[in-house]
Amino acid sequence: MTRKLDLRTGRPVWYAYRAPSVPAGKLTRDIKTDVAIIGMGISGAMIAEALTDAGQSVVCIDRRGPLLGSTAATTALVQFEIDQPLSKLVHHIGRERAERAWRRSRLAVMNLKARIDELGIRCNMESRTSLYLAGDVLDAEALRDEAEARRLAGIHATYLTMPELHERSGIRRRGAILSHDNLALDPRKLTAGLWRKVLERKGRFHAPVEAVSVKASRDEVVVTTAGGPTITASHVVLATGYELVADLLPATDHKIISTWAIATRAQKQALWPGRHLIWEASDPYLYLRATADGRVICGGEDENFTDEARRDALIAEKTDRISKKLKRLLPGLDTKPAFAWAGSFGTTPTGLPYVGTIPGHPRIHAAMGYGGNGITYSRIAAEIVAATISGRKDTDAELFAVQR
The missing domain is CATH 3.50.50.60 (FAD/NAD(P)-binding domain)
Structure with missing residues (x-):
């Protein structure tokens, strides 16, 4: 079946x-x-x-x-921010529906946090801010437009210039969007x-x-x-x-995508200020977070194929690339993988x-x-x-x- x-x-x-x-x-x-x-x-x-x-x-x-x-x-970056930027989703399904989808995603994260608290489930849940970095899908100017689209939809977003971003996180990119009330947890x-x-x-x-x-x-x-x-x-x-x-x-139009991820040793003292969830406005995009004990989890290098043997054969190559990309982004980290894995996930055009x-x-x-x-x-x-x-x-x- x-x-x-x-x-x-x-x-x-x-x-x-x-x-x-x-x-x-x-x-x-x-x-x-x-x-x-x-x-x-x-x-x-x-x-x-x-x-x-x-x-x-x-x-x-x-x-x-x-x-x-x-x-x-899963790397368990529990974000309300949908893979498809709001400013682009409006071209697929219209402004009213796109804004509703983003607001519902935001509500879902709030409801999930409330339910975990209510049930008393201990899963190392922490509220985290998120940084969405300028990339090849949205450059700095397009990120400003994205932040404005979110604001008009009733979703708070703060655009950070390059100096502001570096001051907050130590990261050097041309711009970023700062958002609040996302979650990190143990899935x-x-x-x-x-x-x-x-x-x-x-x-x-x-x-x-x-x-x-x-x-x-x-x-x-x-x-x-x-x-x-x-x-x-x-x-x-x-x-x-x-x-x-x-x-x-x-x-x-459902597709199966292959993806790869690493996790480093625990290194609390080397983590970036704020321990934001971080991801890029790029395709494919890098995404990362810290665990409660200070490991850095980082994934990416997604490819559009489903062959498990091919996916698994690429683990060493892909995780090495992820480690090097992470080092370029945050030079102060030890990015050597202590854990490495590959997986598959489903996606849709929107x-x-x-x-x-x-x-x-x-x-x-x-x-x-x-x-x-x-x-x-x-x-x-x-x-x-x-x-x-x-x-x-x-x-x-x-x-x-x-x-x-």
């Missing part, structure tokens, strides 16, 4: 930190539930938490196991914390279990698994990340994800195409899917619809 991908290779830095265990049992018989969720990464966890909070019963399955897919490969700890909350609400987890078919009728959906048992549900959520459910989805019911299948819901905003878009997906299944209307759902 799904297109199987080797979602990551190497050793992501998050395995240096212990995350709570998430138990999952075997599926030995046919079962029923309100909602079946396929995929036990961060998207599945957020959706399951929202649904169980609303009183729905959930059964969650994964062909690997909890947290064993692409969740650990494995967050995901495990969410799953444990779902477990407290009697959520049922089964793994490794592979779904081989999803058949919907007027009143229910039946998920058949590789071992034979079925899951009958009122709704099914496909939170399979970049492994697409090819036989259900309509044709879209930078907006595909979230919602699958056309022709009102009881089947999908979430994919997250681009560089995976955790932020997971939150949006949780809000939209939970509202739809509960019979409520999310006013922004059409912005992210699977077919739009």
